[in-house]
Amino acid sequence: MNLYDYVKIFKALGEPTRLKILKLLSVRPMFVCELKSVLHMSQPRISQHLQIMKGAGVVTEKKDAQRTFYSLQIDYLDKTFNNLIQFFHHDLANLPQFKEECLRLERLDSDTDVYLCKKGENRTR
Amino acid sequence: MNLYDYVKIFKALGEPTRLKILKLLSVRPMFVCELKSVLHMSQPRISQHLQIMKGAGVVTEKKDAQRTFYSLQIDYLDKTFNNLIQFFHHDLANLPQFKEECLRLERLDSDTDVYLCKKGENRTR
DNA sequence: TATTTATATAATTATTTGCTTATTAAATGA
DNA sequence: TCATTTAATAAGCAAATAATTATATAAATA
Incomplete structure (x- = not known):
């Protein structure tokens, strides 16, 4: 699903x-x-x-x-609801759909110097 | 809810x-x-x-x-899902929102001679 | 067979929704 | 103080959605 x-x-x-x-x-x-x-x-x-x-x-x-x-x-409804809750508990890294987002989030979390939203558009480093 | x-x-x-x-x-x-x-x-x-x-x-x-x-x-999500499943198990007669629908459904179920959709618009008797 | 019943689907219209751009405002910092 | 960052909100527009009316089709029945 x-x-x-x-x-x-x-x-x-x-x-x-x-x-x-x-x-x-x-x-x-x-x-x-x-x-x-x-x-x-x-x-x-x-x-x-x-x-x-x-x-x-x-x-x-x-x-x-x-x-x-x-x-x-x-x-089926019941199953869907349980699946969604599970979906929220899944590791982001295991969801191919979120590959790019996962990488960007990891960069965000690993670099404490990161400015969240800098001049020059969406820099994450 | x-x-x-x-x-x-x-x-x-x-x-x-x-x-x-x-x-x-x-x-x-x-x-x-x-x-x-x-x-x-x-x-x-x-x-x-x-x-x-x-x-x-x-x-x-x-x-x-x-x-x-x-x-x-x-x-809250989890609670909502459980509530909806409960909502589907509730007796229709206990949901004020469905008062009219409940009456019409009871009439439908009690009268075996009922024609479901007759000429003359939505007759249920 | 002609009519009625039951349902799906198409065409149309009105409303809602999602997105962009622009604006505003508050907090921060040089 | 003036520029920057963060976030909310407004305005405008395009796309999606929900409802109505109109057709189409198949099965049941008089």
Whole structure:
């Protein structure tokens, strides 16, 4: 799980309509038309939010004739949260994504004479 | 913690620049100018993201002369994640925010003759 | 078969967000 | 005191997002 996977999942969670849909799906899996009836929102609005959440992995769908049955993936959510906390505990040096940042931070920490932001743009030595 | 608190926190996490800043703050608390040096990003960009994260409670600041020292609030994050999982396990009837939705869902579930989405707009009976 | 139901998707518009540049202000130092 | 460092904030703009309306399609049903 990389940084952009987290972004996708947290983007999916960071919107009120989507959180409401997720809460309803936590009661029980539902069809789109049920969500529509319960939330009193337009069908495209609900479908579009469901597509975003499906893309992030927080819900799954199962076709049933002309209807689609959506379920909350609470275990996946739980796993994601634990992974993020672990991500924050990981050594920066082991995250290839942060290679450059790691080098610059090491230079910053090893050199006590360093001026943080000098005239002449972002010098770290 | 209500739905909009969650939205604020997850919005704060659902952005790549902010997640990068948080990862760096997980190594150790930092000044804005240090984040700037390490990330090679403009100072306003970093400050603006920090304000959003401060508003969501995921970082805290401490003034030190002309500098500002930012810390990751990992315990708060951890608590938030646990709270959200709990939120999904709560009985819908105990969430005032979902009063209307709860009523409509109960009607839906109690009446087996219900047509999900009938002609004549969102009828649930 | 024609109509209705269920859902996805496209097009459009309005709002929000993220970034840059510019400005301000406070603390530091020559 | 005047220049520098640090950081917040404002203004402006481009890109992304969320909602509506309009279509399209497939399955169910009268």
